[in-house]
Amino acid sequence: MLLEVNNLGKSFGGVKALQGVSFSFAQGQIGSLIGPNGAGKTTLFNLLTGVFPPSSGEIHFRKQLLNGRSAVQISALGIARTFQNLQLFTNMSVVENVMVGCHSHTKTGLLGAAFRLAARQEEKQIRKTSLEMLDKVGLLAYANYPADALPFGQKRLLEIARALAMKPEMVLLDEPAAGLNPTESRFLVDLIKRIRSEGTSVILVEHDMETVMELADKIVVLDFGEKIAEGTPVEITRNDRVIEAYLGREVEQPA
Amino acid sequence: MKKRMFMLMSVVMVFVLVFVAGCGSGSTPTSTEKKPFVIGAVFDITGAASSLGIPEKNSAQMLVDQINKAGGINGHKVDLKILDDKSTPAEAALDIKQLIEQDKVLAVIGASTSGASMSMVPIAMDKQIPMVSAAASALIVRPASEHKWIFKTAQPDDLVAKVVVKYLKDHNLTNVAFVPVNNDFGNSGLKEFQNQAKEAGINIVTVQKFEASDTDMTAQLTKVRDAKPQAVIVWSTPPSAAYVAKSFKQLGLTMPQIQSHGIGNKAFIDVAGDAANGVIFPAGKLLAVDTLPSSDPQKSVLSKYASDYKATFPNQALSTFGGHAYDATKMVLDALKAGGDNPTPAGIRDYLEKISNYPGITGMFNMSASEHNGLDTSSMVWIKIDNGKWTLAQN
Amino acid sequence: MDSSSLVQYILTGLAQGGLYALVGLGFVLIYNVTGIINFVQGEFVMLGAMLAVTYERMGLPLPMVIVLAVLSVALIGAGLEVISIRPARRATPLTLIIITIGLSLAVRGIALLIWGTDPLVIPAFSGTEPIKILGGALMPQQIWIMGATAVSVLALYIFLDLTVMGKAFRACVINKMGASLMGISPRRMSTLAFALGAAIGALGGVVFAPTLASYDMGVALGVKGFVAAVLGGLTSVPGVILSGFIVGIGESFGTAFISSGYKDAISLFILLLVLLVRPQGLFGIYGGKRV
Numbered sequence: 022m023l024l025e026v027n028n029l030g031k032s033f034g035g036v037k038a039l040q041g042v043s044f045s046f047a048q049g050q051i052g053s054l055i056g057p058n059g060a061g062k063t064t065l066f067n068l069l070t071g072v073f074p075p076s077s078g079e080i081h082f083r084k085q086l087l088n089g090r091s092a093v094q095i096s097a098l099g100i101a102r103t104f105q106n107l108q109l110f111t112n113m114s115v116v117e118n119v120m121v122g123c124h125s126h127t128k129t130g131l132l133g134a135a136f137r138l139a140a141r142q143e144e145k146q147i148r149k150t151s152l153e154m155l156d157k158v159g160l161l162a163y164a165n166y167p168a169d170a171l172p173f174g175q176k177r178l179l180e181i182a183r184a185l186a187m188k189p190e191m192v193l194l195d196e197p198a199a200g201l202n203p204t205e206s207r208f209l210v211d212l213i214k215r216i217r218s219e220g221t222s223v224i225l226v227e228h229d230m231e232t233v234m235e236l237a238d239k240i241v242v243l244d245f246g247e248k249i250a251e252g253t254p255v256e257i258t259r260n261d262r263v264i265e266a267y268l269g270r271e272v273e274q275p276a
Numbered sequence: 277m278k279k280r281m282f283m284l285m286s287v288v289m290v291f292v293l294v295f296v297a298g299c300g301s302g303s304t305p306t307s308t309e310k311k312p313f314v315i316g317a318v319f320d321i322t323g324a325a326s327s328l329g330i331p332e333k334n335s336a337q338m339l340v341d342q343i344n345k346a347g348g349i350n351g352h353k354v355d356l357k358i359l360d361d362k363s364t365p366a367e368a369a370l371d372i373k374q375l376i377e378q379d380k381v382l383a384v385i386g387a388s389t390s391g392a393s394m395s396m397v398p399i400a401m402d403k404q405i406p407m408v409s410a411a412a413s414a415l416i417v418r419p420a421s422e423h424k425w426i427f428k429t430a431q432p433d434d435l436v437a438k439v440v441v442k443y444l445k446d447h448n449l450t451n452v453a454f455v456p457v458n459n460d461f462g463n464s465g466l467k468e469f470q471n472q473a474k475e476a477g478i479n480i481v482t483v484q485k486f487e488a489s490d491t492d493m494t495a496q497l498t499k500v501r502d503a504k505p506q507a508v509i510v511w512s513t514p515p516s517a518a519y520v521a522k523s524f525k526q527l528g529l530t531m532p533q534i535q536s537h538g539i540g541n542k543a544f545i546d547v548a549g550d551a552a553n554g555v556i557f558p559a560g561k562l563l564a565v566d567t568l569p570s571s572d573p574q575k576s577v578l579s580k581y582a583s584d585y586k587a588t589f590p591n592q593a594l595s596t597f598g599g600h601a602y603d604a605t606k607m608v609l610d611a612l613k614a615g616g617d618n619p620t621p622a623g624i625r626d627y628l629e630k631i632s633n634y635p636g637i638t639g640m641f642n643m644s645a646s647e648h649n650g651l652d653t654s655s656m657v658w659i660k661i662d663n664g665k666w667t668l669a670q671n
Numbered sequence: 672m673d674s675s676s677l678v679q680y681i682l683t684g685l686a687q688g689g690l691y692a693l694v695g696l697g698f699v700l701i702y703n704v705t706g707i708i709n710f711v712q713g714e715f716v717m718l719g720a721m722l723a724v725t726y727e728r729m730g731l732p733l734p735m736v737i738v739l740a741v742l743s744v745a746l747i748g749a750g751l752e753v754i755s756i757r758p759a760r761r762a763t764p765l766t767l768i769i770i771t772i773g774l775s776l777a778v779r780g781i782a783l784l785i786w787g788t789d790p791l792v793i794p795a796f797s798g799t800e801p802i803k804i805l806g807g808a809l810m811p812q813q814i815w816i817m818g819a820t821a822v823s824v825l826a827l828y829i830f831l832d833l834t835v836m837g838k839a840f841r842a843c844v845i846n847k848m849g850a851s852l853m854g855i856s857p858r859r860m861s862t863l864a865f866a867l868g869a870a871i872g873a874l875g876g877v878v879f880a881p882t883l884a885s886y887d888m889g890v891a892l893g894v895k896g897f898v899a900a901v902l903g904g905l906t907s908v909p910g911v912i913l914s915g916f917i918v919g920i921g922e923s924f925g926t927a928f929i930s931s932g933y934k935d936a937i938s939l940f941i942l943l944l945v946l947l948v949r950p951q952g953l954f955g956i957y958g959g960k961r962v
Contacts, residue, residue, distance in 0.1 A: 093851050093855065096852055097854055101853075108848065111846075117838050120838050121838050124853060124855055144834060147835050183853070323887065326788035492686065495923045496926055522882075525801065526809075527801070547883070551799065
């Protein structure tokens with residue numbers, strides 16, 4: 022298994038955001054986390070990427086224990102992510118944002134970079150890779166725009182490009198379709214399929230059921246911080262607890 | 277927890293450093309039959325005036341060590357407690373209080389600068405402990421009737437001003453610019469010079485002050501240049517005095533540059549470099565000791581001090597400031613000797629006031645009830661800096 | 672006043688301002704990454720000057736003296752960050768600032784023990800014959816100082832804008848959390864900021880060493896650099912450079928037109944005035960992002 026989560030819990034000052042959550046995702050899959058608002062999906066992402074440590078339980082990624090590792094160390098193991106509320110480097114250009122994602126793959130040390138000795142060739146390579154990433158998400162034409170100037174939907178795509186620039190084993194996408202128009206959504210679905218076909222595993226937090234059902238190989242359903250179901254899209258749609266707790270209760274999508 | 281540790285550690289580190297830096301010396305008395313005579317000294321050992329304070333500390337310590345080696349005074353060792361006022365008047369006041377109240381000193385030597393000395397005066401007066409300052413300002417001891425317990429060994433600035441004014445008159449330089457450092461030394465010099473220049477008919481065309489920490493005086497000297505003086509008089513101590521010389525050279529000014537007795541140490545030449553060449557200044561005879569005629573009454577005292585100092589501190593150049601402290605210490609030690617086994621502050625004071633025809637490093641001293649410095653213009657010679665060296669200037 | 676005097680006031684101001692800008696640049700660099708106003712900055716300048724004296728007296732050629740002094744102080748800067756700032760990095764900015772004040776006292780004290788209190792100098796890099804410009808005069812060393820400022824700004828621009836490491840550095844400034852999830856270690860960047868800030872300060876110290884190297888020179892220069900940094904808005908590189916020159920020229924003209932006795936007061940007055948009218952500084956972004 023690529024990712025194994027065992028009995029994971031997180032509480033914030035007595036409030037239990039997550040408890041006893043266990044599941045696993047296999048290599049090359051698109052997994053999806055769904056659940057109503059406040060179910061603990063983003064908390065789970067934050068635990069997976071080391072933003073804060075779990076209160077209990079274990080996370081294994083590629084057979085390595087993630088507990089106790091910092092965000093920097095976890096990213097080096099091959100987990101990249103995007104954010105529900107965007108975390109772009111606003112004062113930089115579009116392509117620079119992606120180049121920062123490549124940072125972890127630079128070989129030249131601090132002094133080398135400072136004095137630009139061996140760094141030149143590497144710089145060129147990184148810029149080239151970054152432009153390819155932008156091409157992949159359809160933002161090549163905006164490479165030198167300030168990141169702040171992009172419309173919302175394209176900022177989401179830029180975050181994905183930046184995450185992919187890290188050449189991760191697994192990429193976590195936090196509500197990538199939120200705020201996108203139908204054309205953009207369509208493009209996103211194709212993009213995620215392409216990411217999987219190139220060998221990168223994906224975990225998706227998404228409210229848009231249509232997108233999830235089309236993409237996911239496996240779905241984990243959370244409610245009030247606990248896992249209530251796990252299975253293929255077909256299994257999930259037939260699961261009584263899911264229908265009762267989630268689909269039945271919250272037919273309308275949040276704005 | 278960690279954070280507190282580090283805070284604590286840095287605080288401790290700071291205190292250790294301040295302590296190590298601050299309390300340099302003060303030799304502990306060895307077990308002799310007779311109890312040691314304790315005297316105190318306050319010098320500007322660190323901070324802006326350290327180029328004055330260090331040779332002063334060295335000179336005072338050297339003299340006391342010599343005396344103790346030779347068996348002390350009347351069989352008593354001398355215990356010299358030296359404190360550093362860090363070139364600040366407030367510290368100087370605290371230092372003298374500590375010396376008088378805790379160390380029970382019989383007399384106090386110092387401080388190095390006028391500002392620090394002035395802040396010590398009221399305390400010495402109040403506690404009735406004789407104090408011998410090594411600083412310049414005449415106000416430290418004047419009027420003598422109100423400064424019963426205070427003496428000083430450096431040439432007072434009114435005396436130096438008199439020497440400078442005489443030079444200007446002799447050379448027919450009647451329009452001059454005055455460039456003082458903006459502290460007690462410079463302002464007191466300015467006041468004395470203004471008084472005496474007026475009497476002598478010398479016109480001060482502009483006064484341009486600078487701060488002791490300044491390193492570029494071209495702005496001030498540009499104003500000086502615009503005022504077209506025949507000579508420029510600089511009243512400061514190194515390093516700032518040296519930056520005036522540097523800026524003087526930078527602007528290519530050609531009129532005579534007369535500096536004060538405040539530059540009588542090597543630091544001036546070190547910092548000013550080739551810009552020091554051509555500067556003339558009045559100073560004690562120490563700087564020209566080698567060229568002094570043997571008929572001079574100070575010659576033997578000066579030669580002994582110069583060779584002792586060079587032997588004890590081979591890496592340090594002679595300075596007139598060391599001489600001021602040497603004189604002050606010597607006078608106090610002489611007074612102790614006159615006091616037998618039980619010298620008192622009052623006895624020391626009375627002795628100091630009677631010193632006459634006394635050849636010191638700084639000059640011939642003639643103290644009296646109305647004069648607590650006792651030097652006259654004969655104590656000063658004109659020195660010219662030539663090729664980075666002090667030479668006796670013609671007249 | 673004739674025009675050559677006016678030129679002289681401007682030249683004097685530019686020469687002093689270049690140094691203030693250089694010192695201020697170090698403040699800005701470290702503040703941007705760590706949120707700390709680093710009061711050791713002035714001491715980095717002092718260490719640069721002192722080490723230049725030491726290396727020069729060892730008989731090393733000038734280029735070696737410059738490079739070695741800058742590298743040594745960069746290492747010292749990084750070292751200080753690792754032993755004092757890093758362990759306390761979860762502390763409030765105020766605590767960290769107090770730590771830097773303590774550090775500056777410690778550094779000054781150690782310098783006092785090593786080098787003593789005498790003001791030291793090294794020979795000027797290109798002689799001491801003044802250069803005439805439009806009737807004003809500049810010392811060759813003052814041109815070195817302005818050159819050092821220009822080189823620092825250029826090097827910083829190249830590093831921040833044209834290298835991936837520099838972009839990572841900026842990313843850390845803009846969004847610390849986002850950066851750490853990109854694999855950029857904020858701890859490493861904080862150390863790098865101190866190393867760079869120290870190097871820039873040291874360069875200022877080295878080119879100033881023919882004028883003065885003294886264990887307590889860092890205080891006065893630190894204050895002027897701090898004024899330039901705050902005036903420039905604390906976060907802006909062009910801002911601090913321009914502000915450094917504003918302070919330098921303000922002092923020079925203040926000496927000329929108000930009184931030479933108020934030189935230090937003038938820079939503080941400029942600072943107060945600007946902060947009253949524009950609390951964010953001349954170039955700062957109000958309530959700007961801080962990491």
